[in-house]
Structure formats: structure tokens, C-alpha cells
Amino acid sequence: MAMSRPSTARVREINQAVDDLVRGEAAWAACDLAERRRLLERTHAATAEHAEAWVRAAVAYKKLPQDSPLVGEEWITGPYPVLTSLGALAASVAALEGSRSPVDGYSFGRAPGGRVAVRVLPHSIWDRLLLNGFRAEVWMPPGVTEETVRSRAGLALRHPARTNGVGVVLGAGNITSVPILDVLYELYANNRVVALKLNPVTDGLFEIFSQVLAPLIGLGAVRILTGGADVGTYLVHHPEVAHVHMTGSAATHDAIVFGTGEEGAARKKTGRPLLDKPVTSELGGVSPTIVLPGDWSEADLRYQAEHIATQKLHNGGYNCVASQVVVLSSDWAQKGRFLGHLRAALSNAPVRPAYYPGSDDRVARALESYADAENIGAGRVLIKSLDPAHPGPALEGEYFAPVLAVLELPGSPRQFLDDAVRAANESFAGTLGANLIAHPRTVASLGPALDDAIAALRYGTVALNAWTGVGYLTATATWGAYPGHSLDDVQSGIGVVHNALLLDRPERTVVRGPFRPAPRAIAHGELVMSPRPPWFVTNRTADTTGRLLAGFAAAPRWSALPRIFASALRG
Template sequence: MTDSLLATERASAIDRAVDDLVRGEAAWAACGLARRRELLERVGAATAAQAEAWVRAAVAYKRLPDGSPLVGEEWISGPYPVLTSTGALAASIKALEEGRSPVDGFSVRRAPGGRVAVRVLPHSVWDQLLLSGFSAEVWMPPGVTEETVRHRAGLGQRRPAETGGVGVVLGAGNITSIPVLDVLYELYAHNRVVALKLNPVTDGLFDVFTRVLAPLIDLGVVRILTGGADVGTYLVHHPKVGHVHMTGSAATHDAIVFGTGPEGAARKKAGTPLLDKPVTSELGGVSPTIVVPGEWSEADLRFQAEHIATQRLHNGGYNCVASQVVLVASGWPQKDRFLAHLRAALSDAPQRPAYYPGSDDRVAGAVASYGDAERVGGGRVLIGNLDPAQPGPALTTEYFAPVLAVMELPGDTRQFLAAAVNTANEKLAGTLGVNLLAHPRTIAALGPALGAAIAELRYGTVALNAWTGVGYLTATAPWGAFPGHTLDDVQSGIGVVHNAVLLDGPERTVVRGPFRPAPRSILHGETALSPKPPWFVTHRTAATTGRLLTDFAAAPRWSALPRLFASALRG
């Protein structure tokens, strides 16, 4: 078979899939809210039935060791968030069916800067039990009223018959729930039928995804395609496709939107895209973790070092929101001890293969760029004491690999926090997520200044004593870059996904977590009862806990809690 014939056959297959979706758009327009909710419930049931096969396929392509606790990552970032999202989206549709706003039942308060904040976690008794001490709020832009938030929530489902054409989703290759969640958001937030093009890294999940999305495929509103960049290029430029959503890097985005090489660079400079249709995206960046100085115990230092190691090494470092730069106070008396714990946590974390293409080259590039880069176990690299006056690749390039850098900034607690916020906003590429770690006494001493700092940070998700990945896992929270980016300065992307409450135009998600895990939290008078989170790379029973958590999400029930709690506590 010649290359040209292969290309022709492939193009014909894509044309047929798009034509199916053009016809399917009418079927989607004819679906009322009750039918759409029922389809979500069926996707949730299919996800539960396929969860085991889903995780096996992910473990295979990521080459995780048999019996490793790291398998827990695939449960918690694969079928689990799809189960919680289908349930939360179904609840929003149910509210609209009954003439209510999806926001009804969620508490609302005033946030700094004249913002309305919708508390989306905890929302149920299950949230309070399983995620004790964790919370999440969605902050709307300044000036948006509570009445407006309630009136506009629902997005495309307020007018289900007004469909939005055919959209393309270019699926991610790292976190396996991303493609399915993006498909659901296109359908339910924007009323677009969807052609999902899988990243070749995830082709082993084709059969699983086909079974999970079967209710939507059978209706004719979803098609799944595989292939390389040639398939993606043909698909996004297809004349019957009206919108593109992608997950990846800013460089990949620019290649799709403007083209490659000198011609692509010239188009970007001139602001004349090669792709003549709207594009939304989630693109990652250089995510920072700000360590606010305080008086920490040795156990605090060790736990938060493991926390940052997780922020960097979860999924091998191949996360769009993996922490890349740690900002610490140069005058913090405990700085050296904390950095020693951080070095040990990076070194001692479980080893895993570098499964994502190009990882070894990116690690080698980081070592070549910084003479004091230190290899700290396996293929991991720690870069010490970046100079804030000398921008380099650690600040401007998302490594998408197990590389972590440290930058020291001067000043007392308040001065350091102000400098860290400015550095995060002005020196680091991207606006997807930023983490802050602060002792409860420091939080109390800072008072409103901490809320003001959170408001000043221009990031789509801000996490205090939690990893921004918790925002990804919170179905009711929007996930995406800080608003305002453009095609020619895309940073971490345009638009949001997830957002199961279907809020219109959110500004950011603010996540809060416990500074200490139970039982130490209880001994120090904190209300949080959560043990070490199962997404920590150091969690010894993460595989069992992740499986049990996914099973619970499929069918929440009191009888499942004792075994789930016991597994989590053993971690």
C-alpha cells in the first residue's frame, strides 16, 4: 500500500466520522435535559464497569511495576474524576430540569476585591468525611454579582436545542481522565458534538474509552480517532469542524494555530493564525510553590517536603500543573533543614520509568543549563538557588520531566510573600496553578494580607496547604489558566474545563487543605481528620486506597467507608 493511498483512506475515515457528527448534532439538539442526564448516568455506569481495564491499560503504557503503590495514581486520576464529574454534571442538569440554578445549594460569600466566591467543596456529607480539612471555592471576576452567577449558571444546558456545531478535542497523553472529561465539557457546557483525537501515547485506551463513551457514540455525538500529527492536522483544518480544544504545551498550541518553522513564527508575530477557527486550551507552564516562612516542627518540615516531592513527581513529573520552582525565604532559619528534607524526599520517592516521550532529553537539557544541577535519585534533578535577576529555562520552559528548582528571596514573612507573589506573576511562564505552604500560626498572623496575596496571584488555581492537583480532582471546580490570554500570548491556555456546576466566566479556583495530616492535626487542635493524602507519592497503600475510592465514587454508601478509611490510614 502506498503512502498516498494510506493517506487517502485515512482522510476518508476522518471525513466519515465528521459527517456522522454533523448528523449527530441534530440528535443532540433533540435531547432534552432528562435524556442528557440519563446519558451522563450511563457514562458513569460504563466508567465503573471499565475502571479495572482502564487502570490496567494506563499501567501498561506507563510501565509501572506490578504491585506498586504508584498504581493508585491511575485510579485517582483516571476513572475516579470521571465518576465524580458525571455525578456532579447530572446534578446540575437535574437542577435545571426542576427550574433551579445549578448554584442552588452551594454557599456563596464575598472574597477579596469585590468578588463572589462559590464554595464547591465540601458539598456533601461524603466530601466532609473523605476530604476532611479540604475545601475549594470558585472566585468570580470582580463586580460579578451573586444574582448574575445564579442566573447564568448552566451554560449551554440553559438552551439545549441551540447546539454549537462539531468540535475537536485533541486528547492529552499524560492524565488519562483528561480526554473523557474534555469531551463531556464540550458536549454539556458548549453543546458541541465531539471528535476526540487520542494522543498516540494513549492509543492503548481506545477500547476502554470506546466502551466508556458508548452511550454518546451510539447517539452519534462522539467519535474517537487515533493516529499521528497528520490525522490531527487534517481534523482541525476540516471545513466541517468549527472549534478545537487541546491539552498540551504552548509550543504545540502555536504549531497547531500558527504552523511551524520561520513561517509559523512570522504568522504569530503578525497575529495571523493558520487555523481559522476558535481554539481553547489547557497548556501547563512553570508552576511555583511558595514556602511561607514560619516556625515548623521537624515532622512539619518532613511532611511538606514530601508534599512538594509529590507536586513534582506525581505521574513521573508529566503533569501540566507539576511544581517546577520552589520559592523560599533566604533568611528563614529552617531553610537549610527544609531543603535537606526536600532533597531526601526527591531521592527516596519510588522509582518509575520515564514513559513520556522526550523526558530524558529534557532532563539532560536542564542539567546542561545549570552547572549546580544535582541528580538526586534515578532521573530526578534538583537545581539549587536560582538567581531571580537571571531568567533562565527553569523559569520560562515547562520541563514536563522530574526537574525541580529552588529560588531564594529576601525579606521577613510579609516582604517575602510580596516578593514571591511578584516573582510568580512576572518571572514564571504560565498561569495554570500556584501552591502556597504556610503554618496555621503564620496564616493567622498574616490575616487579610494572605487573602490579598491570593487575590493578587494571577493563576487559574491557587492552593493553600494543598496541591493544585486537588483542584483538578474537584469535579465542581473549573480547571484552566487565569483568564485573559490570547492566541499569540497563550501562556497556560484559553478557557476552562470540568466546572460541573457550569459557572459562566469563572476567574479562579482557590483550594485549601490541612497543614498537617491526621493524627498530628488532631494533636495540634486542627479540625482536619484526613491522613496523608492517597495522591502522595510516598503513600504506602495508594493502590488499594485509589481502587476503594473509585469504587465508592461509583456507588457512595456508608458500608464502604470502614474499609476505605482503614486503607487510607495505613498509608
């Protein structure tokens, strides 16, 4: 394959950036833990200072009205997780400074199969107040002991002077925190200096990201580049680059690793990569939402329909972990009513432009592929009933567009759950995230069988009565595909990111949330204070709540809580 080559001026720019990083690696190696913590603190301050400009730039390229509640998405998935991750990483570095483990102070539990589970949410008093009712654990593989978790937490920071060369991060174009979080993980977990190549969709963030990362850029540990596929191709093949991390699609991954066309396909088939260096990745997939049958109230049906509409339509549907297939029991007596609420929730969600390249074509292909696919308005497609024997492209790859399909399987809750898990593992492309929704009475009746089903799901994040996106927003959780994929069968990627506790080789994150929001939950005897989450596409005050949450992450304080609670309750 002939490698696409940038212009001479661009080649000089790339070579200069890599040369800077080769020299910067020595400066990074010379930084002790205390200095690395101070760099995180300075980056935290820079993020807080430029958060407003960051959100304005994201709103501009996503073509959102400035007064839309959807602007809250940009606060909550842009500056907010970067601020919380910087704080959590700084705490881990401080623990290592004091010859402690980053997991000291965190509680441990047990998960099916003898797994050790690190309870990462809630941890602080702020977690218990702001995310009341939400929990998250990081499960380690079977056989890993608590002592092993403690002794290995810290990853490459346990030996900060042993750096690992120059890494390339190929940034995402959808969620604006992804490139920054990936850079931080390369630096702090893997001890590599980083060349960040922005996705062209996010070029408008170049100046802001340069200001946010200024402390690390000034040291020589980070450089930021713009440009198209030619720049990315030249950069990843640069002889001084030791490692590549990318966020995107499996198709883009294969083009980078094996090349394109017939030659690329042949390389993949024979397992002979064109790229002769390690590659890690976070890719998308067919993220299922499994809805367990039960006896739900009308309010429950409506709320969970809005929940799934959020899983699909958040960020316009351009999320690697956007739900693509809803798995329902064909024997559920309330199936018809639920589907009616789901169609209404999808149809009535706020209209937004299709900002991501190729979206309209992918929507058109979905409509052409299925006779019962319905355009329900605003470019949204509902495929009402997949044939389990011949489900077609909805299970074979990620649409990365506002397309949602329904797959029905027969059976009582237990049999249905077993069959749904089997289908998700064996028939759905990708392993990034899976969601389950179950009434509290169903959860109680299933007992340990539900935890066993969660353990059986081969996904990097599994969420019960929550969206897996909560795992993305939890700095101390892990984010990535289920472990075990290879370059020639990459599925949803290789490796993890985020992971601010710097856990060694985690298996997955498991998130649990409340089935109902407050105050309705309290009326049903559930001690849950969280109202409708601000990431819901139906939340009317998401913009205000998102801004306030980012401000709180910049400077946690008791005095900020009343305004956050008041805004959240109005949502």
C-alpha cells in the first residue's frame, strides 16, 4: 500500500514535534512524583480557566443552539470528566509519593467467580451527595488477590524514571474529553510522552486544548497536531514513535494497522500488520440494552423509555457506547406499551443537527436494509423488530448514527436473561458496553443469578439500571473493551483508559443505578436522592446543571451544592 504523504511543510512540522518529544522524554523522566502531581494540579487550573471557551467551541462544531439544554452535554462530557480525572490522578500520584497504594482508602468486595471488586463509586462525601443511588465497581479477573491489586496499582508510575518513548494519540471527534483523557493516560499510566493528533472534526479546539495542556506542553511532554489521514498515517509510521493509541471505529483501526483495500484485507487475514508497533484502542460496537420483563407502572415505562432514548440520542447518537439494539422479551405483557413510550421518547427528544460526517448516509442505509425500519423524524430510525434468525447489519457493526433496533426473544425473566446474554456475547459486534434494565422486584427475584449474568456478559462496562456512560464519567473506573482481543479481531479495542487508580489489568467496570428517580423512588421505599440525571436528553436544566457540576469539579465546596441540587431537581 502506498502511504499517503503530507505536504513538505507538514512533514517538517510533524518531524519537529516528534523531535521535541524525543528531547522532552528526558525532561519527563527527570520529573519526580511530586512534580508530576504539580503538573496535574496546574493542568486542572488551566482546564477550569478555559472550560467556558472549551464548551463554546464544542457547541459551535456540533451546531447546537447556545440556549439549548443540550449544551449541558458539552459541560458534562467535556471539562467535567477532565477535571475529575485530573483530581483523581493527582490523588493516586500523592499516594505513591507517600509510599502508599492508590487504592488505599477504597473498599473491596467480591464478585462472581471469586473476583475481587474495587468499589470506586461512591468514594467521597461529594459522590454520595451528587450521585446518590449510583454505584460502580472495577472487577479484576478471577484469581487476582486484593494484595496483588494493592501492590500493582500505580502501573508505570511505580518507576517514573523508566519512560517508554513517544506515543501517538489519535483523538476522537465526538466526545471532547476523550483526547485529553487519552493523553493523560499515556503520560501517567504508561509513562510515554505524547503526540496528540486531533480528529479534523475537532480542529476548532486546537487553541483551547493547547491552553489546557500548556503545563505539559511547556515541559516538552506533549505536542498537538492537526490534519487529515495523511498526517495521521505519517505520524504513526514515524520511526521514533513507539506506540499508538486510537479512539474510533474498527474499520479505521484496521486501515491503520493493516492498510486499506485488498492488500490490507490480505494482511489482516494472514495476521501481518503493516504497522510494526504496539497499538491500543477504544472502539465502538453494537451496545445492547437488555430490558428484563416485569410489572412496571406507567411512570416506570415512560421513564425507562426516556432512559433508552438517552442511551441512543445523547450527543446525537455519535457515541462509541450508544445503545444500538434493545433486547426485549416477546412474552412481556407490557412490551407493546413500552415500545409505544420508546417511540414517543425517540420522536419527541430535542432536534439537533447531524454534525458527524457520514451520518445521513448511515441512516439511509439502515432504512434501506430493513422493511420495517421507520424514520420517526429528525433523521432518527427505529427498526421495530429484528428477525432473530437473520438480524442483519444492526448486529454486525456500529451505525454511529441515531438508529435504534429492537430484538425480541421469548421466555420468562430467567430464561430470557440467559438467552439475551448469550445473544449479546455471540451475535453482537463489539464488547465496549452493555446495559440491563430491571425492576427492583425482578432484581430481588433473580438474586445471585443476575450477578452471574453480569459476570457472563463479555463487555468492558456493564450497567444495571444506569447507562454505561456513567462508567465513562467515573474517573476511577476503567473504560475500554472486554480484555482478550487481538489486532486481527479487535472488536471494541485493546487496553483501557481513564482508570485513575492505575489498576493493573482490570477486567471490567460494573455500574448500578436507581430504577426510578427521586422523589418517585422515595415514594416506593427506595432511599435515592438523585432526580432525573442531567445527561438525559429530556432534562430541561441540563445546561445549567452541567455548568454547575463542572464548576464544582474545579473547586469542590459545600456552598456550591444548593444551586446544583436546585437546578437538578428542576430538570
